[in-house]
Amino acid sequence: MNAGALTGDGRAVQLRDGNQLPVLGLGVWQVPDGPVCVNAVRWALELGYRHIDTAQAYGNEASVGKALRESGVPRNEVFITTKFYPGRQDPVAEAEASLRRLGVDQVDLYLVHWPQGGPLRAWPGMELARVRGLAKSIGVSNFGADDLGKVLAAASVPPAVDQIEFSAVHYRRGLMDACRSAEVVPEAYSPLGTGRHLSNKRVTAIAARAGRTPAQVLLRWCLQHGLPVIPKSTHRERIEENAQIFDFTLSEEDMAELDALDQTHGTDRALERHWWR
Numbered sequence: 001m002n003a004g005a006l007t008g009d010g011r012a013v014q015l016r017d018g019n020q021l022p023v024l025g026l027g028v029w030q031v032p033d034g035p036v037c038v039n040a041v042r043w044a045l046e047l048g049y050r051h052i053d054t055a056q057a058y059g060n061e062a063s064v065g066k067a068l069r070e071s072g073v074p075r076n077e078v079f080i081t082t083k084f085y086p087g088r089q090d091p092v093a094e095a096e097a098s099l100r101r102l103g104v105d106q107v108d109l110y111l112v113h114w115p116q117g118g119p120l121r122a123w124p125g126m127e128l129a130r131v132r133g134l135a136k137s138i139g140v141s142n143f144g145a146d147d148l149g150k151v152l153a154a155a156s157v158p159p160a161v162d163q164i165e166f167s168a169v170h171y172r173r174g175l176m177d178a179c180r181s182a183e184v185v186p187e188a189y190s191p192l193g194t195g196r197h198l199s200n201k202r203v204t205a206i207a208a209r210a211g212r213t214p215a216q217v218l219l220r221w222c223l224q225h226g227l228p229v230i231p232k233s234t235h236r237e238r239i240e241e242n243a244q245i246f247d248f249t250l251s252e253e254d255m256a257e258l259d260a261l262d263q264t265h266g267t268d269r270a271l272e273r274h275w276w277r
Contacts, residue, residue: 003160003183004226010246013228015160016183019108019137022079023223024243025051027189027230033060036234041067043236045078047243053163053189053230055083055113056098065103081109081163083141084126086116091125095134110135111163112143114274119147120154127157137161141189145178145268152182163187163230164270168221168258169197174268176225188227192218202261206254212244219245221258 003016012020026044031037037060041052045067054064061082068078082098084091095110110129112122119140126138139161140151152158162179166172166188179186197203198214207214215231219242222229231242250258264272 004180004185006226010223013185013226015137015185016158017137017160019160020079021109021137021161021185021187021228022049022051023228024049024219024245025053025079025081025228025230026239027053027232028060028064029055029058029189029232031058031060031063031232031234033063037063038067038070039236040234040239042071044239045071045073047236047240049239049243050077051079051081051228051230053081054102055111056085056088056094057083057113061098061101062103065101069103075104079108080104081111082107083111083113083163084122086113086122091122092129092132092134095129099134106133107135109137109139109161111139111141111161114142114271115140115147119143119150123151123155127155130157139163139184142270144270145175147270148178148182148184152184158182159184161185161187162270163189165190166222166227167191167193167197168203168218168261169193169200170264171259171262171266172264172268172270173262173266175270176227178268180226186227188222188229191222191229192231194232200261202257206250206257210248210250210254212248213241215242216245216248217250217254217258220248220250221255224250224255 137160139159141163
């Protein structure tokens with residue numbers, strides 16, 4: 001199976017290293033450590049999610065681990081992503097600390113959270129984390145096409161994933177295409193624009209025609225473009241709603257109308273500004 005290909009049930013995508021990434025995950029960015037995060041993750045697992053996306057910078061890895069243990073879902077059935085905080089120096093040491101907080105022996109995917117210090121600075125440490133068995137797969141996040149190209153040119157182990165801000169309003173076609181041409185799976189974060197896109201008039205009109213919610217339409221749009229999605233919510237009913245995206249299809253006309261919402265001009269950049277500089 002080629003990198004980026006969907007599994008037979010359409011619920012996971014093949015990575016270049018042979019691992020499979022579930023196309024629906026729960027993101028926990030801006031979810032506070034403690035009961036709010038524990039509940040959100042536990043609800044997601046109860047509702048059938050099998051991918052949880054966290055990061056060292058989020059400060060809630062311990063809550064993700066607690067929810068995983070309390071859920072009763074076997075560890076080998078849940079895909080866990082965390083991300084190296086590039087304000088620190090050593091991806092291996094930070095991965096080991098993440099594993100202690102999560103209470104697991106290995107994460108499924110370990111990403112460089114953003115290219116602080118240059119796109120290559122953290123990569124040797126990321127490769128070493130994989131060699132040492134701390135992560136099954138490694139990748140990047142917030143890397144534009146130029147950054148990604150530099151890593152690919154120098155890497156012994158190429159990134160399996162580039163997790164990027166991606167939605168109908170941020171339809172980064174150039175970056176999506178650059179990822180695919182390099183056999184790197186693009187993954188969408190903020191697919192709902194942290195809620196801002198849910199009231200868009202075109203989105204609500206398409207949702208009404210389809211008999212679905214705006215969130216379901218926006219998430220389905222990502223899936224039909226072949227991108228895994230990690231919507232964030234702390235409300236059980238929203239977490240459940242966001243999972244109901246596998247039983248309908250948007251028409252070509254609906255997809256084109258959503259494509260036209262793009263405000264990035266099809267950019268191959270991951271971000272409009274580099275906040276860490």
